[in-house]
Amino acid sequence: MTDGIAPDRLEKLQALRAAGQDPFPARVPRGEPVAAVLADFAGRQGRAATLCGRLGQIRDFGKLRFAHLQDRTGSIQVGFQRERLPAFWPERKRIESNDLVSVTGELGTTQKGEPTLWATEVVLAAKALRPAPEKWHGLTDTEQRYRMRYVDLFANPEVRDAFARRSLVVREVRAYFDSLGYLEVETPILQPIFGGAAARPFRTHHNALGMGLFLRIAPELYLKRLLVGGMERVYEIGRVFRNEGVSTRHNPEFTMLESYEAWADYRDVMARVEGLFAHLVAKVLGGDGKVVFRGRDYDLRPPFQKARYLDLFAAANPGVDWFDDAAVRRRARELGLPVDGIAAATLANDVFEATVEDGLQGPVFVHDYPVAISPLAKRLAADPRVTERFELFVAGMELGNAFSELNDPLDQEQRFVEQVAQRSDETPGEVDLDYVTALEFGMPPAGGLGIGIDRLCMLLSGAASIRDVVLFPLLRRLDPTAAAADDAEAPAPPPAP
RNA sequence: GGGGGCGUAGCUCAGCCGGUAGAGCAGCGGCCUUUUAAGCCGUAGGUCGCAGGUUCGAUCCCUGCCGCCCUCACCA
Numbered sequence A: 001m002t003d004g005i006a007p008d009r010l011e012k013l014q015a016l017r018a019a020g021q022d023p024f025p026a027r028v029p030r031g032e033p034v035a036a037v038l039a040d041f042a043g044r045q046g047r048a049a050t051l052c053g054r055l056g057q058i059r060d061f062g063k064l065r066f067a068h069l070q071d072r073t074g075s076i077q078v079g080f081q082r083e084r085l086p087a088f089w090p091e092r093k094r095i096e097s098n099d100l101v102s103v104t105g106e107l108g109t110t111q112k113g114e115p116t117l118w119a120t121e122v123v124l125a126a127k128a129l130r131p132a133p134e135k136w137h138g139l140t141d142t143e144q145r146y147r148m149r150y151v152d153l154f155a156n157p158e159v160r161d162a163f164a165r166r167s168l169v170v171r172e173v174r175a176y177f178d179s180l181g182y183l184e185v186e187t188p189i190l191q192p193i194f195g196g197a198a199a200r201p202f203r204t205h206h207n208a209l210g211m212g213l214f215l216r217i218a219p220e221l222y223l224k225r226l227l228v229g230g231m232e233r234v235y236e237i238g239r240v241f242r243n244e245g246v247s248t249r250h251n252p253e254f255t256m257l258e259s260y261e262a263w264a265d266y267r268d269v270m271a272r273v274e275g276l277f278a279h280l281v282a283k284v285l286g287g288d289g290k291v292v293f294r295g296r297d298y299d300l301r302p303p304f305q306k307a308r309y310l311d312l313f314a315a316a317n318p319g320v321d322w323f324d325d326a327a328v329r330r331r332a333r334e335l336g337l338p339v340d341g342i343a344a345a346t347l348a349n350d351v352f353e354a355t356v357e358d359g360l361q362g363p364v365f366v367h368d369y370p371v372a373i374s375p376l377a378k379r380l381a382a383d384p385r386v387t388e389r390f391e392l393f394v395a396g397m398e399l400g401n402a403f404s405e406l407n408d409p410l411d412q413e414q415r416f417v418e419q420v421a422q423r424s425d426e427t428p429g430e431v432d433l434d435y436v437t438a439l440e441f442g443m444p445p446a447g448g449l450g451i452g453i454d455r456l457c458m459l460l461s462g463a464a465s466i467r468d469v470v471l472f473p474l475l476r477r478l479d480p481t482a483a484a485a486d487d488a489e490a491p492a493p494p495p496a497p
Numbered sequence B: 001g002g003g004g005g006c007g008u009a010g011c012u013c014a015g016c017c018g019g020u021a022g023a024g025c026a027g028c029g030g031c032c033u034u035u036u037a038a039g040c041c042g043u044a045g046g047u048c049g050c051a052g053g054u055u056c057g058a059u060c061c062c063u064g065c066c067g068c069c070c071u072c073a074c075c076a
Helices: A007-018 A034-039 A089-094 A142-147 A149-155 A157-179 A220-228 A266-283 A309-316 A325-334 A344-355 A409-422 A433-440 A453-461 A480-485
Strands: A048-060 A064-071 A074-081 A100-109 A115-126 A202-206 A211-215 A233-241 A253-262 A290-293 A296-299 A305-308 A364-367 A383-387 A389-394 A397-404 A446-452
Touching (some): A034 A048, A034 A064, A034 A115, A048 A115, A149 A157, A157 A233, A157 A253, A157 A266, A220 A233, A220 A433, A220 A446, A253 A266, A253 A453, A266 A364, A397 A453, A446 A453
Antiparallel strands (some): A048 A064, A048 A100, A064 A074, A100 A115, A202 A211, A233 A253, A253 A446, A290 A296, A364 A389, A389 A397, A397 A446
């Protein structure tokens, strides 16, 4: 890991040490934010200031050198003059671009009016043993950007901005639910039985308890236990883990918002989602709901369009009845979809996805999903074939999923039993009886919501790939021997000592 | 997993029809007190992703592997 060190930088480090200087001091004179200085620059000219940050490229004029200094708030030019820095001058070359420094000096301008800190005191805060990427292009190699995000972040300001925006999005999502009296809670990530979604889980093991565990695929079942407990409005923003493929819109670990509100139904939840977007448009996008995503314009200001699932299906597949297996199969073959061994409802939904979903530019609420593909949602009283459920689509991407929650313990247990009987690797190996027990104590009618925070951030920042809003996306190991030792089929966990 | 693309200096990239590799920036040495992609002169820097094969000769052609990107599948 040390073979990327630049020899010349190591030499400078050793020269500094030989001269009795600490290249990694515990503390240096602390400065103020660069942005604060720039904000009141006119009023502070001629006054002293201290700034800390990373040095950019040095522009050397012999007895004068310029460089920019960058901190989290911005960057400003620093001027080093021989006549102001007699003691520092002989060692000036030991401090170079990419080093972290504390600079004290006098604020002024250059002949061209550039705000400049004319240094009178330069303290090395941390020596950089590796050079920064090229100044003009920055770091562009995608793989390097993900593997060395720390470099990506300091070399590419727009990357910092994107993650600052993500932070803002999460903060404002919290603010919205907090303002409605929801309690933010944290539920188990390590779960003995996984549930709340259909996905393959990651497995792990607790040594002391000698117990196999799963990383959660959804917090859903624990949050609904809280409704039974009387916490009528709860939400959680947390990581969930799904042992599936990686793509521009899937990372194996991602951040999910789930909220549950007692005494509400899916119509109420729809209003909450619109309220959330109104809030985010105001706070994150500055009131302008227009975003560009994957080359298209979207307006995220509510209200959003609404369309019935079956209406969309009928419009895209004239003459095909969603509930008519034979007709659906015919249509699926026509579309070139695989049909063998696929359950009727699943196939019908495949046809929906193939003919409707990609075209859902939205934002649009697709609602009233067939019960066969909605195992956790309540049936619509007026039409028991469909459920009180909606999904929010933008740019053909599923952003959210919500429904009136099933709270009938007998029905729930029956559905769990059927699920377990399917014995797929996406279904739990046993019924979550404790959850059923919770429902038996009585869960108020409730509306629940799940929103993928990563995808929401993609949309709000125009990021085409989920990896552009995940700081450290999952990548393969580079070390081939380590990679070969890994087994995709999860090696047996180490026994307890 | 299928298909397509990519991998060359620390970074960004050239490299023709096969003849053992080049630029800019960064580095190093010099000149320069107002630059801001500073400039000028000089200099150093390479396991051409890895391993085989074809060939007198491979960065280039072939095969396998590794990694990344796109896409399809998977993933409500």
